[in-house]
Amino acid sequence: MSRAQKRRGLLLDLDFWRLGFQGGWLALGLVLAGCRTARIEEPLPSLPPPTPVAAPAIAQCPVVPEPPAETNRITLAPTNEWLLPMWVPWEDWCLTNGLKDLKRVSNGNGTSVELTTPRTRLILSPGNRLAAWNGVGINLGYSPCVQRGQLCVHTVDLHKSLLPLVAELSPVLPEQPVIVIDPGHGGKDPGCFSVLSGRPEKDFTLDWARRIQRRLAAQGLQVHLTRTNDIDLSLPQRAEIAHQLNADLFISLHFNSVYPTYEPAGIETYCLTPKGMPSSLTRDFEDDLTQSYPNNAFDPANLHYAVLLHRSLLNTTGARDRTVKRARFLSVLRPQQRPAILLEGGFLSNPTEARRIADPNYRELLARGVANALWPAKPAIAQSSRLPDKTSAMTPALPPQPAPETPATSPNVMSSPR
Numbered sequence: 070m071s072r073a074q075k076r077r078g079l080l081l082d083l084d085f086w087r088l089g090f091q092g093g094w095l096a097l098g099l100v101l102a103g104c105r106t107a108r109i110e111e112p113l114p115s116l117p118p119p120t121p122v123a124a125p126a127i128a129q130c131p132v133v134p135e136p137p138a139e140t141n142r143i144t145l146a147p148t149n150e151w152l153l154p155m156w157v158p159w160e161d162w163c164l165t166n167g168l169k170d171l172k173r174v175s176n177g178n179g180t181s182v183e184l185t186t187p188r189t190r191l192i193l194s195p196g197n198r199l200a201a202w203n204g205v206g207i208n209l210g211y212s213p214c215v216q217r218g219q220l221c222v223h224t225v226d227l228h229k230s231l232l233p234l235v236a237e238l239s240p241v242l243p244e245q246p247v248i249v250i251d252p253g254h255g256g257k258d259p260g261c262f263s264v265l266s267g268r269p270e271k272d273f274t275l276d277w278a279r280r281i282q283r284r285l286a287a288q289g290l291q292v293h294l295t296r297t298n299d300i301d302l303s304l305p306q307r308a309e310i311a312h313q314l315n316a317d318l319f320i321s322l323h324f325n326s327v328y329p330t331y332e333p334a335g336i337e338t339y340c341l342t343p344k345g346m347p348s349s350l351t352r353d354f355e356d357d358l359t360q361s362y363p364n365n366a367f368d369p370a371n372l373h374y375a376v377l378l379h380r381s382l383l384n385t386t387g388a389r390d391r392t393v394k395r396a397r398f399l400s401v402l403r404p405q406q407r408p409a410i411l412l413e414g415g416f417l418s419n420p421t422e423a424r425r426i427a428d429p430n431y432r433e434l435l436a437r438g439v440a441n442a443l444w445p446a447k448p449a450i451a452q453s454s455r456l457p458d459k460t461s462a463m464t465p466a467l468p469p470q471p472a473p474e475t476p477a478t479s480p481n482v483m484s485s486p487r
């Protein structure tokens with residue numbers, strides 16, 4: 070491919086995404102994700118030590134096989150097509166697409182590259198899968214690496230992580246969105262338990278969901294819960310409820326536990342891993358990179374909702390940032406034919422956090438974090454006949470967040486699928 074062809078291809082990348090967001094996101098589907106967590110009586114495996122981050126000086130790009138000549142191009146479709154394993158010089162790509170506010174920042178781990186746009190501050194570091202987007206940690210599929218002195222990013226990350234973020238075109242909920250909130254667990258499945266009181270996770274998720282519903286309903290939004298009381302509900306049933314309601318968005322609510330370990334704390338947010346990308350964590354489940362699911366058709370929107378809700382929750386609660394992650398074992402997300410994310414609102418195995426979660430005022434903050442991210446516009450829908458503004462409705466201006474405290478190689482904190 071000639072240099073001119075490559076440059077044209079990079080420009081087409083951004084144009085394609087702009088068109089896709091402007092035309093395609095009007096009918097948004099938000100998806101709820103549910104999970105089955107291990108019972109507290111079953112001791113969870115001890116946490117593996119964090120994987121050391123490779124020194125940037127030796128973070129050379131791995132050699133990838135040469136693709137067939139007829140397919141030797143970057144695939145642009147935001148679907149489940151394979152993206153060819155290529156490394157793209159990040160600064161060249163930014164400059165080609167008119168993103169010129171780049172800064173190299175030296176730190177103890179080498180030279181990071183900081184990109185600033187009117188709404189985005191994105192920092193990528195060599196040898197580190199954790200990117201910082203507006204102060205929030207986002208796990209990439211591959212660590213950026215250095216090739217001929219340039220920081221390079223993998224094409225899967227470029228298309229599935231970086232481009233959706235820097236394009237700054239958020240998905241837009243329709244005028245009368247249907248949002249399904251899924252309180253995790255219920256009935257015979259209690260989830261995990263508070264280390265202080267022994268109260269089950271299923272109680273806290275249901276209360277959190279009700280509070281979110283109240284807040285969004287006050288704005289005129291149609292919000293449904295997959296369960297409104299303490300009943301058994303399988304993961305397929307939760308997905309089917311969203312399908313029957315033709316939901317625009319699905320959000321599954323959970324709390325974490327690593328009992329009998331007490332230290333881990335904070336909020337983490339999940340969405341389904343795009344095809345071709347390694348998951349942020351697998352929890353001993355198979356992580357087949359060639360596999361795709363119906364929800365992978367919403368990869369960019371999944372990431373948008375994940376980062377928006379995650380950041381909003383950190384802002385309202387002040388909780389520790391355990392970053393936005395991708396996983397394939399979240400079976401409640403996989404069949405969703407709409408954007409879908411899963412929120413972990415804190416650790417019931419951490420005494421300090423368990424005490425906060427037990428406080429109704431704190432759960433109200435958790436509800437406010439979700440509601441503010443989804444619908445920060447104050448006028449009720451009934452008072453407005455126009456569609457919500459794309460950027461102001463879905464991308465609220467938020468104060469900067471501190472850098473995430475969790476490394477990209479976060480320990481597996483749960484032992485069973487969701």
Ligand SMILES: [Zn+2]
Pocket residue numbers: 104105106253254260261270322323324
């Ligand atoms: Zn759970």
